[in-house]
Amino acid sequence: MAASGRQLEARIVDLILERRLTAGEPLPAEPVLSKTLGASRNSIREAVRALHTLGIVELRHGYGTFVGRAPLTAVTPGLLFRTRLAVREDPRALADLVEVRELLELGLIEQVAEHADDQLLRSLDEEVAAMRAGDLPGADRRFHEKLYARITNELATQLIALFWDVYHQVAAELEAPPVDSGQVADSHRRIVDALRAHDAAQARRVLRYHFEDLHERVDRMVEAARARSSA
């Protein structure tokens, strides 16, 4: 009996791991996979394409098929679609995305407060200055990226970045109201002040205020979107 697409994909993944292939190494050729796994070359080709969509393999045209790193960014289109669909039914779905980022960041900020050194603090000061000069959302994204740059949990930091990107794309579609860059700069400056004092509890508190601002912004966005669609 032929394996279903999903099963065949799982068997190719197992084969990659059993042969101890690492990211960047070539996959066995299609005829080899076909013979080893007892599946038609067409089925193999389809399964490999699905693995490519998930970032598990990389197709380099003219070179062949290689093991990928399955980066979390492979998830972006699905998460973006899911959020856009949900927001259309109930715009508050955007708040869920912000809350997930909040849960992750609130948990990590205490670790950051313990290890914040002069180099980090100065580079955060630069982004606060850039915000004050009106560079939003560029400086905002860089601020949060720098904040967690030394956290060794790559999964957590990549998730934060992923949710940031999806939030901003959906917010752009919802025509987010203009923000007061001075206010955004102030709320980030308070985070830097707490880190400079190595006060983990205070860092957590001001980060929470920062997210309260963000939640209010989402509420206003949602109200404006509702007003437009009922106009």
Added chain:
Amino acid sequence: MAASGRQLEARIVDLILERRLTAGEPLPAEPVLSKTLGASRNSIREAVRALHTLGIVELRHGYGTFVGRAPLTAVTPGLLFRTRLAVREDPRALADLVEVRELLELGLIEQVAEHADDQLLRSLDEEVAAMRAGDLPGADRRFHEKLYARITNELATQLIALFWDVYHQVAAELEAPPVDSGQVADSHRRIVDALRAHDAAQARRVLRYHFEDLHERVDRMVEAARARSSA
């Protein structure tokens, strides 16, 4: 100029949203998509397959192609592969996954403590009893599922479930050492006690202890895996 695969996928997603199609509704037929988007039917077919892998569309054999919900479970194969690959290089990567779950759960438990009612508490008691009777990891998973069942942030609760599944699959591969079901039951009972007292801070504290246990278990697993591979 022909759009790249990713661009074509994005244009199909835009078309779904512009036409206000919702989950379960049929996608326009292939020839229509081909004409509307100015792409060959082959390219359309490939793009639709990629969207299927991401759960953005569903293919029902013999019925056609429908709009999907892009469930987070579409992410499981990629996250599982990524974790298995990372754990092979450094088994501590498994701890990152546990920490992400910890960050999310610690943030949500305070909301649970506020709203815990008798029905929830009794059903959590049942799972603690099942753990004590040795039903692991079944009762453990159900406990955490029930705990967050009334949290309205679906994204957060689905992420917790996703990381749970990936953790347990990788732990099974690493031949996780046997756990003391009485100890696991005790640590969950303490969570229920705190919820029964509606003591949010205590609920957070005992949940944190629970995760410390889990981190110790991961450490032992990692040591055992290292000992095996160097033997």
